[in-house]
Amino acid sequence: MIENATQEVHDARQRHHREMIERTRLRRLVERVDEVISACEEIHLQSIKETPADLKSRAEDVFSFARSAVSKTGDREALxxxxxxxxxxxxxxxxxxxxxxxxxxxxxxxxxxxxxELPEDVEPEGPISGAPDWRRWTAVA
Structure with missing residues (x-):
């Protein structure tokens, strides 16, 4: 009985360790994606339409990392x-x-x-019950 409990504890630690590694990998991917999006936005604000070679290279690095990180999750649909x-x-x-x-x-x-599992954004029909009346808070001239 003690042997089984010890094995369960070890298994739980290993699962937790694997989950932490996966979460860290996915967080790093999000950070890399954010960095390249930010660089793209800066270039785009300069009215440059085509992707410069250095930015294209950075994006390709992120794409490669994305393939690797998502494939390691085992989710075939996501990959x-x-x-x-x-x-x-x-x-x-x-x-x-x-x-x-x-x-x-x-x-x-x-x-x-x-x-x-969240529902899609849907506009409700008719007035929303309990919603404040915005006109009440605006100045009327």
């Missing part, structure tokens, strides 16, 4: 979605940014599985 995103056209900065945002969404869903 297929990452591959589909990466296979899109990658000439304009906005196209690179769209791919990075897609990868980021996929990773967030892997990190927080409950996100996929």
């Amino acid at each position: 297929a979605a990452v591959e589909e995103a990466i296979n899109r056209r990658q000439i304009k900065i906005t196209e690179i940014m769209d791919i990075l945002w897609t990868i980021q969404e996929i990773v967030f869903d892997l990190m927080l599985p409950w996100r996929t």
